[in-house]
Amino acid sequence: MPSIRNLEKRLRSYLTDDQIAQVTRAYHFAERAHEGQYRRTGDPYITHPLAVANILVDMHMDSASLMAAMLHDVIEDTGYSKEQIAEEFSEEVAELVDGVSKIAQIKFESKAEQQAENLRKMMLAMTRDIRVILVKLADRLHNMRTLHVMKPEKRRRIATETLEIYAPIAFRLGMYNMRVEYEDLAFHNIHPMRARRIGKAVQAARGNRKEILSSIKASIEHSLKEEGIEARVLGREKHLYSIYQKMKEQHKPFSEIMDVFGFRIIVDRVDTCYRALGAVHNHFIPIPGRFKDYVAIPKANGYQSLHTTLKAHSGIPLEIQIRTEEMEAMANNGIAAHWLYKASDESGSPTHTRAQSWMQRLLEIQQKAGNSMEFLENVKVDLFPDEAYVFTPKGDIKELPAGATPVDFAYAVHTKVGNRCVAARIDGKLAALSTPLESGQTVKIITAPSATPNPGWLNFVVTGKARSNIRHFLKQQRREDAAELGRRLLEKALSGYEMELSRLSEATLAVELADNNYASFEDLLEDIGMGNRLAPLVARKLAGAREDEEESRDRDRRPLAIRGSEGLMVTYAKCCYPLPGDTILGHLSAGRGIVVHRDTCKNLLAEMRSAPEKCIPLDWDKEVAQEFTAALRIELVNKRGVLATLANSVSELGSNIDTIDMAEKDPTLSVINVTLTVKDRIHLARIIKRLRTLDNVVRIHRISA
Known part of the structure; x- marks a missing residue:
């Protein structure tokens, strides 16, 4: 069991006496705060913060991080607040502790939403101070090491979350050692039987490989010595989870995965990396297309190394990584190497x-x-x-x-x-x-x-970044389109009372906004445009009218003109494909705005019966510039080249075919459904007239769906 005395001994190697005293003070504060609390293992709770601090000492983290590690559960699990910790220690330590603490006070609809919000809070704290995530990663690592005491279901849930979130974060920050331990611990908890079997197979294979490994290692060392290159050559062990992943993804048996031998060559300088590469390429046979230069172009997490795959003289494949001592430190510890090795250009390291x-x-x-x-x-x-x-x-x-x-x-x-x-x-x-x-x-x-x-x-x-920016833009665009449509609908509804929107008094508007909890007039217009509020009812309230409902609705029967440029809040029904020139009606659909239908559409007639107040009269504006979709059902004789002739005729009349579906087919006759783009009803009529003149077309008509 780790003790505070052992920790103090370890800290003497790189912290001052004052800093060590502060860490010890944080330990005793946490010990008092967690008094009477125990972990599932039966140990006093303080053993957990102490273990987390020990993991951070391996990275040579600073005193503030170690104090945060000691106190990281105090806000969440005891009566202390962030302000009390700031007063007792410092604002810096309080911010770190707060960043790592979960959000316990807010009630969420689901466990998933709570976890997502906790991670969002932690990641935002991390963008202010990277040490937050390092404390959290160490906290999760110790929890994973002691996961065996949990119920199987909870073990699997925590292990899956670790694989999906924490292992990739460790990878992102270049912390290979921590990522490997996360993955192996998670693997043992999600698939315990598979992990045990692969573990036994690895141990058996290791014994058989000893001689081959040592002879290849000696061969690599000899080739480097001949070129006068000083280097350390290390055998590279595959970890259990990576073996399992390769077996699963590449559909290979264990024996084929273990046939590949991995080695790391560690040298002093970057130029020596390339000299070492030349030496091993001279000595063994390089496999074409398997060389990667991550020294010149580092990976996104700052990882640097030369990778090459060679064939040994006995035909055994060798995977070799060549890097400098500094690259080795960065590869294993990533962002933590920033503290561990205190490079002279601390903030400028690639990681x-x-x-x-x-x-x-x-x-x-x-x-x-x-x-x-x-x-x-x-x-x-x-x-x-x-x-x-x-x-x-x-x-x-x-x-x-x-x-x-x-x-x-x-x-x-x-x-x-x-x-x-x-x-x-x-x-x-x-x-x-x-x-x-x-x-x-x-x-x-x-x-x-x-x-x-x-x-x-x-x-x-x-x-x-792309996904969030596109969504943000579309939400913004949707709001603007909805507010503009809402304005037009309200203007039209108010005109029935011989009123104008611009002449409404501020007091009248303020009452309407306050009654319905709207922050601004734009929010009200947006709600009307989205179809969540009905314009005639809002207009009646704003006008202060006391007439009966039918009369006020009759005043509102003048159709709204559809221009085709209303944006995301006016959509055209896919059940009847309305076109300029058709008689149309609109249906107000909550969250979608106006859906335009032909007045003969069966779906619209059903809506009119169930909610007549949501159907509004529409008309086409004189200036409609956009193209619309129409649907045709065509019966034609099954001959070679008939579809090409059809497409050509449509194209010549300035239209474009979107989709063609084969509805029915027999040896002589085919029935196809075609959707195409047209300007209006007259344009469609011209296309139908032309297609009827084609030799192989038997019958053609416009369809509703």
Whole structure:
């Protein structure tokens, strides 16, 4: 059992006596606060904060972090507040403790929402001070080490969360050792039997491999010595979870995974890395396409190393990593190496710089996210480790997750570039915005000043930044469109009382806003536009009318003109495909605004019977500029080239076919449903007239669905 005396001994190696005294004081404060509390293991609760502090001492963390480790559960589990801790110790320590503490006071609808909000709070605290996450990672590590006392169901839940959130965060911060321990502990708790079996197989294989390992190691050392290179050569053990993942993903048996031997070559300087690479390539046979240079282009978490795969003379595959001592420290401890090794350019280490830029990205995602669940979803995407390294036209490198598209790239360059993106050139050739990018490609984004994000982008973007920015823009756009439509609906409803919106007194508006808890008049208009409030009822209230309902509704029967440019709050029903020239009616749908139907639509007639007050008269504006979708059912003789002739005729009349579905087919006759873009009813009539003249078309008519 660790004791405070042992901890003090360890601290003497790098802290002053005053700092050690402060850490000891925090320990005794926490001991008093947690008095009478016990862990599930049966140990006094104070053993947990002490163990967390010991993990942080391994990283040589500063005294404030160690004090926060001692006190990290005091706000949550005892009667002390953040202010009391600030008074007793310091504002800095109180902020760290508060960042790590969970949100216990707020009641959430679900456990998942509570966890998401806790993680959001912790990550925001982390963007202010990276030490918050290091204390939290150490806290989670000790909890994982003592997870065996929990019930199986809870063990699996905590282990899964560790795999999904904490292991990727450790990876993001370059902390390989901690990530490996997280993954192996989680694996043992989620799949205990699989972990035991793979563990036994690894031990058996290790015994058989000893001789081969030592002979290959001697061979590598000999090849380096011949070139006069001083280096440490280490055998690299695969951890259980990575063996399991490879077996699962690559569908390979254990024996094939263990056939690969891994070695690390540690040298003094960067140029020696490349000399060592030349030496091993001369001595063994390199496998083409398996060399990666993470020294020149580090991974997103700052990891640097040369990776190569070779074949030994006996045909055994060798995976070799070559790096400097500093790179080795960074690879194993990541951001923690910033404290552990106190490099002269503390803030300038690649890991530190990348951690800062990642945290900046988190901050942006948080500002644009609607709630904690959305934030967590976007952050999870950002935690996936596989990267594509893509170049800007100026030669700058952008790191993106695997599967990222030109839209993700555009947002990585700048939010404004993403919002105004219309097309992309990949290696000089025009490409679809949904094309997955590959490492080494050069991407140029083409923008237009009037362009806006497309809701369809959410189907293929992968980065949290792109997703949160697109959603934020669409929400904003939706609000503006809803407020504009609400204004038009209210104006029309008020005109029935011979009143104008601009002439309403402020007092009248203030009463309406206060009665319905609206912060501003724009919120009221937005609610009307969204279909959550009915304009005639709001107008009647604002006008102070006392007539009976039918008469006031009759005044309101003048149709609202549809321009086609109302934005996201006016949609055209897919059941009847209304076109300019059709007689139309609108249905107010809560949250969606107005859905436009043809007046003969069966769905609309059903809505009119159930909620007549939600149906509003509409008319087409004289100036309708946009294109609409129409649907046709065509019966045609089954002959070669008939569809090409059909498509050609449609194209010649300035239309475009969106979809073709084969409804029925027999040896002589086919029935197809076609959706196409048209300007209005007259345009559609011209297309139908032309198609009827085609030899193989038997029958054609417009359909409602």
